[in-house]
Amino acid sequence: MKNKMKSKKAATKRFKMTASGQLKRKHSHTRKNTWAKTRKQKRHLAKTAMVHSTDQSRIEQCFQ
Helix, strand or coil: CCCCCCCCHHHHHHCEECCCCCEEECCCCCCCCHHHCCHHHHHHHHCCEECCHHHHHHHHHHHC
16 A cells, blocks of 8 residues: 655645746745834735745655
């Protein structure tokens, strides 16, 4: 009997796959010291970003 491959739960919580196969991620540095950041910084940090192409294959292995 073959065992089923499980995805890494840490990766599933941090990344989402788009329809085109890219990975979305969130920015860091959003929780603490928001008083020290400008409105523009906070606004840009709130948006999602794409995972860099050099890291994409390494993270995709966690989803198998």
